[in-house]
Amino acid sequence: MQTNRYSLFSLLWEACRGNTGWKPAWRKAEPSGPYDFIIVGGGGHGLATAYYLAKRYGGKRIAVVEKGWIGGGNVGRNTTIVRSNYLLPGNEPFYECSMKLWEGLEQDINYNAMVSQRGVLNLFHNDAQRAAYIRRGNSMILHGADAVLLDAEAVREKIPFLNFNDARFPIKGGLLQPRGGTVRHDAVAWGYARAADRLGVDIIENCEMTGLRIEQGRAVGIETTKGFIAAGKIGLACAGNSSRVAAMAGLRLPIESHVLQAFVSEGLKPFIDCVVTFGAGHFYISQSDKGGLVFGGDIDGYNSYAQRGNLPVIEDVCEGGMALMPRIGRVRLLRHWGGLMDMSMDGSPIIDHTPVDGLYLNAGWCYGGFKATPASGLCFAHLLARDEPHPVATAYRLDRFARGAVIDEKGMGAQPNLH
Numbered sequence: 001m002q003t004n005r006y007s008l009f010s011l012l013w014e015a016c017r018g019n020t021g022w023k024p025a026w027r028k029a030e031p032s033g034p035y036d037f038i039i040v041g042g043g044g045h046g047l048a049t050a051y052y053l054a055k056r057y058g059g060k061r062i063a064v065v066e067k068g069w070i071g072g073g074n075v076g077r078n079t080t081i082v083r084s085n086y087l088l089p090g091n092e093p094f095y096e097c098s099m100k101l102w103e104g105l106e107q108d109i110n111y112n113a114m115v116s117q118r119g120v121l122n123l124f125h126n127d128a129q130r131a132a133y134i135r136r137g138n139s140m141i142l143h144g145a146d147a148v149l150l151d152a153e154a155v156r157e158k159i160p161f162l163n164f165n166d167a168r169f170p171i172k173g174g175l176l177q178p179r180g181g182t183v184r185h186d187a188v189a190w191g192y193a194r195a196a197d198r199l200g201v202d203i204i205e206n207c208e209m210t211g212l213r214i215e216q217g218r219a220v221g222i223e224t225t226k227g228f229i230a231a232g233k234i235g236l237a238c239a240g241n242s243s244r245v246a247a248m249a250g251l252r253l254p255i256e257s258h259v260l261q262a263f264v265s266e267g268l269k270p271f272i273d274c275v276v277t278f279g280a281g282h283f284y285i286s287q288s289d290k291g292g293l294v295f296g297g298d299i300d301g302y303n304s305y306a307q308r309g310n311l312p313v314i315e316d317v318c319e320g321g322m323a324l325m326p327r328i329g330r331v332r333l334l335r336h337w338g339g340l341m342d343m344s345m346d347g348s349p350i351i352d353h354t355p356v357d358g359l360y361l362n363a364g365w366c367y368g369g370f371k372a373t374p375a376s377g378l379c380f381a382h383l384l385a386r387d388e389p390h391p392v393a394t395a396y397r398l399d400r401f402a403r404g405a406v407i408d409e410k411g412m413g414a415q416p417n418l419h
Helices: 008-016 044-056 092-103 107-108 127-142 152-158 183-200 239-247 311-324 328-329 373-386
Strands: 036-040 063-064 120-124 148-151 173-177 202-204 209-215 218-224 227-238 255-267 277-279 284-289 293-302 332-346 351-352 359-363
Touching: 036 044, 036 218, 036 277, 044 063, 044 359, 044 373, 063 183, 063 227, 063 328, 092 107, 092 127, 092 373, 107 183, 120 127, 127 148, 127 173, 148 293, 152 227, 152 351, 227 239, 227 373, 239 255, 239 332, 239 359, 255 311, 277 311, 284 311, 293 311, 293 332, 311 328, 311 332, 332 359, 359 373
Parallel strands: 036 063, 036 227, 063 202, 120 277, 227 359
Antiparallel strands: 120 173, 148 173, 209 218, 218 227, 255 293, 255 332, 277 284, 284 293, 351 359
C-alpha cells in the first residue's frame, strides 16, 4: 500500500536526487479473493467506485478487474469535457454533484488531474434554440449550477473568429457555464487508481471476465482469465461492453454500443480559451495545454464494438468545424481514435440493482460518461455499500423503461443513435 504523498516538497526533493526515488503509482495486484466487492471495469467509473467505497463507505476487501491496462478504455478515449448544463430534474442534480466533485478532486486524491474550469459555451442559431437555452439555464440555476445567457455581441467579444458574417446558420448567442471546462482524461484514471491503491484496493490488470458464477439466484463471483474470484457483491462498470458482460448473467440490457470518435490537431498558439459547441450541428471543440485542437461530433450510426475511426465521420465532423470557424481549414489533423459508447434508449444512464442478487449495474452513459466520473463512482459506491440509490441518482433505475419513466434529455425518443 502506498503511503507517500505528492507535494511541492517531494517534487523538489526528487529533482535534487535525479528523480530516482519515485515509486509506481499503484501495485500490480493479483487476485487474492474472496473479496467483499469486485468492480468489473477499470475505467474512470470503476476506479472512482472503488475509491469512494474505500474512502467514504469503509469498504475493506475491494478489487477492480480490468481486461486491459488502466487508462486504455473510454476514460482515455474522449474529449475531456466536464459540465453540468442539463435540463431535466433527473439529470441536473447528478451532474452538478459531479461538477462539485471535480472542483475538489485534485486535493481529494492528491493528484494533478489538470482540472481547467475554462467555461463551456453552447451556441444557438435561432429563436427556438434561444428559448430552449433560457429554459435550460433557468433549470441549472434552480439546481444550484451556474449559467449565463450571452447575446451575439457578447459571443463575438469572447470568440471573435467564429463565422458571424456569412454563415448558413448565423450565431445569435450562447449559453455559458463558466464552471465547466476540461480535465486531463488519463490523469483521472491514474489519479483514482493511485488513490484507491493507497486505500488497499487491489487493481488487477490484464484480467478479463469470462463468466459469472450464480448459485441459488445469487452472484457469488466471476470467472476470469486468471481464475475464479469470489465476491460478496459484484458491480459492472464496463461502458460499451456492458451488454456483453450482462449477457453472462442472462440479462438483456436496453443498451446499444456505438463508436464515438475524437480528434486532435497539430499544436497551435492559444486562441480558444473555452469549450465551444455548435448549435446547428454536432461539433464541439477546445484547445489542449499542448496547443492541439481537441474536437468531436456524432457517434457512428451503426452498432459496433470496434475502437477505431472511419473517414465518413471525419468528413462530417470537419464540415461542422468549418461551418463554425473557417480559420481551422488549413490545420492538419494529427490523430483520431474511437471510444465505445453504451447508448441507452433514452440517452440517460443506469445505476441500479439487477434482477440477480448481488449483481449491480453502472451503464448507459452515452455521451456523458467522462463528465460523470466522480458522481458515478460516488453513487455506485453508495448503492453497493447500502443497497439503496444515492439521493442524486434515484431516477437512474433499470426498470424506468418498463414504467414509462424515461429521462429523455434531448426529446428525441427511443433512438439511441440520436443521443
